[in-house]
Amino acid sequence: MTGATPVSVHAIDFSPRPGAAPLPRMVLAQAGAEIRAMLRNGEQLVLTLIIPVLLLVAFSLAPLIDIGGGSRVAFIAPGVLALAVMSTAFTGQAIGTGFERRYGVLKRLGATPLSRAGLLLAKTAAVVAVEILQVIVIGMVAITLGWSPQGDPLWVVLLILFGTAAFSGLGLLMAGTLRAEATLAAGNLVYLVLLGLGGVLFPIEKFPAGVQHVVGLLPITALSDGLRGVLTNGAGLPATQLLVLAGWAAVTLGLAARTFRWE
Amino acid sequence: MEIRELVKRYGRKTAVDGLKLTCRTGEVTAILGPNGAGKTSTIEICEGFRRPDGGTVRVLGLDPADPALKPRLGVMLQAGGVPPAVRAGEWLRVVARFYAHPLDPDALLALLGLTEHARTPYRRLSGGQQQRLSLAAAVIGRPELVFLDEPTAGLDPQARHACWDVVTGLRDAGVSVVLTTHQMDEAEKLSDHVVVIDHGRVVAEGTPRELTGAERQLRFRARPGLDVDQLLGALPPGSAAKESPSGHYIIEGQVGPQMLATVTAWCAAESVTTEDLRIERRTLEDVFLELTGRELR
Numbered sequence: 001m002t003g004a005t006p007v008s009v010h011a012i013d014f015s016p017r018p019g020a021a022p023l024p025r026m027v028l029a030q031a032g033a034e035i036r037a038m039l040r041n042g043e044q045l046v047l048t049l050i051i052p053v054l055l056l057v058a059f060s061l062a063p064l065i066d067i068g069g070g071s072r073v074a075f076i077a078p079g080v081l082a083l084a085v086m087s088t089a090f091t092g093q094a095i096g097t098g099f100e101r102r103y104g105v106l107k108r109l110g111a112t113p114l115s116r117a118g119l120l121l122a123k124t125a126a127v128v129a130v131e132i133l134q135v136i137v138i139g140m141v142a143i144t145l146g147w148s149p150q151g152d153p154l155w156v157v158l159l160i161l162f163g164t165a166a167f168s169g170l171g172l173l174m175a176g177t178l179r180a181e182a183t184l185a186a187g188n189l190v191y192l193v194l195l196g197l198g199g200v201l202f203p204i205e206k207f208p209a210g211v212q213h214v215v216g217l218l219p220i221t222a223l224s225d226g227l228r229g230v231l232t233n234g235a236g237l238p239a240t241q242l243l244v245l246a247g248w249a250a251v252t253l254g255l256a257a258r259t260f261r262w263e
Numbered sequence: 264m265e266i267r268e269l270v271k272r273y274g275r276k277t278a279v280d281g282l283k284l285t286c287r288t289g290e291v292t293a294i295l296g297p298n299g300a301g302k303t304s305t306i307e308i309c310e311g312f313r314r315p316d317g318g319t320v321r322v323l324g325l326d327p328a329d330p331a332l333k334p335r336l337g338v339m340l341q342a343g344g345v346p347p348a349v350r351a352g353e354w355l356r357v358v359a360r361f362y363a364h365p366l367d368p369d370a371l372l373a374l375l376g377l378t379e380h381a382r383t384p385y386r387r388l389s390g391g392q393q394q395r396l397s398l399a400a401a402v403i404g405r406p407e408l409v410f411l412d413e414p415t416a417g418l419d420p421q422a423r424h425a426c427w428d429v430v431t432g433l434r435d436a437g438v439s440v441v442l443t444t445h446q447m448d449e450a451e452k453l454s455d456h457v458v459v460i461d462h463g464r465v466v467a468e469g470t471p472r473e474l475t476g477a478e479r480q481l482r483f484r485a486r487p488g489l490d491v492d493q494l495l496g497a498l499p500p501g502s503a504a505k506e507s508p509s510g511h512y513i514i515e516g517q518v519g520p521q522m523l524a525t526v527t528a529w530c531a532a533e534s535v536t537t538e539d540l541r542i543e544r545r546t547l548e549d550v551f552l553e554l555t556g557r558e559l560r
Contacts, residue, residue: 007373009428012366014436017405019363020334029360033349040348100346108344111310112361112404113334263312 020113027122030114034126038092047087047191048134053141056080059201060145067203070232077142077149078231079200082163082224084134089127089164091191094171097123098183101175107263116262127164135160151230155238159230162245163223169252170219176260194220199228219248264309264408264441270317271304271463278304280463281318286456291430291440293454295447295547297555301463302443303341306412309441310338323408334362337406339397341413345385351396352381355403362404371399375425391422398426402433409433411442415449427453447548451475457547461555475545481514481522483540485530497529498522518542 020026038044059065060073067075100106109119139149170190174183196202198220204212215221226241264286271279279301286292296302307313308320311327325332345354352372359365372378375395380388388396394417401409411430415423430453433440444450450457451471458468467474487510494514495504502516514526523542530537 007370009374009432012370012374012432014366014402014405014433014438016335016407016436016438017364018335018407021361021363026361029357033353033357036353037346037348103346104340104343105346107312108338108340108400110312111333111336111338112358113330114361115330 023118026114027118027125030109030119030122031125031129034096034123035129037096038088038126038130041092041096044092044095047091047188048084048130049137052080052084052087052134052138055083055201056138056141057145060142065202066206071146073142073145073147074232075203075228076201077138077147078227079224080138080142081135081160081231082198082220082227083195083200084138085131085160085163085223086167086194086220087191088130088134089167090171091187092130092171093123093127093168094174094187095180095184097172097175098178098180098187101261101263102180104263110262124164124168127168128161131160131164149231150234152236155230155236156227158242159223159226159238159245162242162249163219166219166223166245166248166252169249169254169256172260173252173256176256176262194218197221199224217244219245222248264323264439265321266305266309266318267320268318269305269308269315269320271301271308271313272316278463279308279315282460282464284458284465284468286439286441288439289434289437290455291434291442291453292456292458293450294441294443294458294460295445295450295551296443296460297445300461300555302460303412304463305460306410306441306443310336310410334404335407337401337404337409339401339409339411339414341416344397345393345400347386348384350382350384351377351388351392354385354396355399358400359403364405366403366405368399368403371403374429375399376422391418394418395422395425398429402429402438406438408439408441411440413443413445415444415446423449447546447551451547459551459554466554467550471547474550475547478515479518479542479544481518481526481540481542483512483526483537484510485512485535485537486510489533489535494526494529497525 056076059076063072110116171187174186178186197215198218199215200220204215204221207215216225222241222244226238229235229238266282266284269279269282270277282301282305284305294302294305304313308315309322309327311332314328320327322332323335352368355368355371359368369378372381375398377392377395377399380392385393385396394414398411398414401411415426418426427449430440430442442453455470456468457471457474459466487506489506489512491504491506491512495502498504498514498516502514502522504512504514506512514522516522527537
């Protein structure tokens with residue numbers, strides 16, 4: 001024992017006075033813990049902020065890709081926003097939750113008054129909070145690089161929310177079934193593959209037509225295409241993309257709910 | 264808490280096999296048993312982490328899966344349960360926010376000697392400090408019933424005593440405690456009720472005093488292989504003598520000055536030097552080994 005001032009056990013009133021805190025207080029406390037954990041995790045910050053910002057700056061300034069005319073930053077910024085959503089909702093959440101399962105944190109939280117629904121709500125709130133931070137940082141960098149976003153912000157918010165649901169479902173599906181190490185490896189691999197394939201930096205119009213159809217159904221493609229349509233071209237309701245994202249969300253969240261192992 | 268005919272199987276292995284157990288309110292109940300006896304399975308069914316394959320369990324009158332039970336229970340897992348990067352004080356504050364009337368996290372940190380480590384990430388705490396943090400989190404919500412799964416495993420003596428103080432403090436405040444342990448002195452010292460389980464069944468239960476009995480024994484150590492039958496011949500009928508384990512001798516019967524004199528005289532005649540000669544009651548450890556055998560598992 002290293003305590004400087006010994007405290008008597010009689011100084012504490014252990015008499016039972018059980019009771020759960022109100023749900024909003026529990027969710028806020030857990031969401032705060034989740035946000036701190038995400039911002040404290042160096043590797044995760046590389047994925048969620050540093051890589052997106054570096055890609056945004058590099059591909060906006062240097063003619064690394066042929067986007068077929070038009071402003072480079074106007075093409076890149078929406079793709080990087082989609083990447084940011086994927087990094088937090090999918091990669092970060094999958095790896096974080098996978099290790100929480102491994103370390104018995106999910107089990108221990110299961111013994112507190114915080115219900116599983118409450119825990120899921122807290123995780124979602126934390127993901128959305130970090131995404132807001134990402135949008136602010138990436139948006140400011142892009143505007144500094146000469147970006148002037150178009151379109152209705154409502155569609156942007158809807159796309160990001162639907163994308164968050166789809167990627168969260170995918171992340172929780174992996175975290176709840178695979179070993180933590182496998183989730184770590186697969187989470188990073190999927191991030192890289194989708195970064196290359198999904199219209200984040202490279203226009204999918206360059207791919208062969210057959211590939212385009214398949215790639216178009218990926219959640220990352222739907223999100224980056226949808227965001228690009230609204231923010232670059234000022235398009236209206238991105239119905240197709242929202243539908244694709246809703247489909248992914250329904251399937252992956254449904255599967256995750258059925259297969260998730262808490263310990 | 265009441266358990267009847269509890270059965271839990273993992274594949275073809277039966278971990279808990281018709282276990283019956285009652286823990287009374289406001290008492291400290293110690294569940295003793297060798298590794299693999301079914302202690303953790305039983306306690307985790309009561310905590311609601313696992314579902315039984317048979318039998319009934321009532322905790323504070325409710326099904327263990329009932330969410331209404333959560334705020335009323337305190338749980339300390341055998342290991343882990345805390346994110347490695349979270350700071351000790353921060354974890355305790357977050358857990359405190361889940362309860363309506365939590366204890367002061369700083370006071371608990373001070374009680375358990377963790378004040379200086381409040382800002383230390385969990386993974387940098389020593390094993391004993393991690394255990395103490397888990398104990399603090401188990402009691403912070405002012406529960407009615409606390410489950411501690413091997414709370415003092417791997418603790419140094421100071422930390423062990425601090426943990427015992429908390430258990431005693433809980434009992435004095437009217438909190439019921441159920442703990443599992445391998446440590447006989449712990450069970451003997453802390454608990455009102457001891458339950459020995461083996462192969463998923465209760466093999467003995469009672470107060471520590473009831474289990475050890477009132478009978479006294481004469482014990483001494485000497486070189487292994489003494490002729491105990493010959494020694495027994497020198498003692499009055501009805502006495503018993505055995506060597507268990509090797510080099511340790513236990514004599515039962517009418518333990519008193521006469522027996523002491525007979526034994527020392529016999530040893531003198533045999534040129535046997537005794538060490539550690541004493542008269543005492545059986546310990547819980549003796550009872551435990553008699554009940555569960557000596558083979559390692």
